[in-house]
Amino acid sequence: MQSHPPISASRTARTLAKLTLALALAAGTGAVAPVAAHAAVGYERGPNPTESILAATRGPFSVSDTNVSSLVVSGFGGGTIYYPTDTSQGTFGGVVIAPGYTASKSSMAWLAERLASHGFVVFNIDTNTRSDQPDSRGRQILAAADYLAEDSSSTVRSRLDSSRMGVMGHSMGGGGTLAAADSRPSLQAAIPLTPWHLDKTWGGVRVPTMIIGAENDSIASVSSHSEPFYNSLSAAPEKAYLELNGASHFAPNSDNDTIAKYAISWMKRFVDDDLRYDQFLCPAPGRSTTIEEYRSSCPHS
DSSP states (O other): OOOOOSSOHHHHHHHHHHHHHHHHHHTTOOOOOHHHHHHTTOOOOSSOOOHHHHHSSSOSSOEEEEEEOGGGOSSSOOEEEEEESOOSSOOEEEEEEEOOTTOOGGGGHHHHHHHHTTTEEEEEEOOSSTTOOHHHHHHHHHHHHHHHHHTSOHHHHTTEEEEEEEEEEETHHHHHHHHHHHHOTTOSEEEEESOOOSOOOOTTOOSOEEEEEETTOSSSOTTTTHHHHHHHOOSOSSEEEEEETTOOTTGGGSOOHHHHHHHHHHHHHHTSOOGGGGGGTSSOOOOOSSEEEEEEOOSOO
């Protein structure tokens, strides 16, 4: 089993870059352009992002996929891996997505493929049973992340930077996302989507986390789930709360440009350390026809 250090390589590199910049300024060597410092440690993949690129149903990368049977894996129920066909820009960060209670991977396929088309290796998984509870789903998310890094095909592994991983999930899969982030602080990013979990306190999470709730969610109401989860993230280095205007619990199960825009931006910013995506997250977007509320820890460090 792969070991998981508490601090990722990219996060360490980012810290060293900031320290170098501070020392240079203190020594009187003059201003150093932040973009130059970032270029040495970030993982920019794809063209400069725009609103239109994020709004498109497919990103700039062509995508292939491969199915993984539940019969050849342990700890989760198999799934589909989506990955960019491009090999010219280096390796890509990985993302694992888990479905909600009673749902299968098909409920999140739209988002998995869309994320992959922006430069990620995405494992959209099935759970062992459709009634698995959030903590079980969290363990399955991590088992899938380990499979992606260690046992997936050579075609997939040749494109994956396993030191840069994010996790996502819907409903009980969102609760599982919180549990996975709590268990593995070396993850770069977490996005629970209309999450459900009986535990409302997640002060142990040390992973940049964006919680996406839905205003009209009658299954995991934001007042009982998403908002308490967000408020409890006292140790997360960065956090955000996006509430979808007029949306239901099942908003993440079909094409949704708002979910896609902010999920892609969060993963790009923290899995890829790509500062180009800060413009979509900070300053916090205002209320609109699609956004009921947005809170965050802007500006990002």
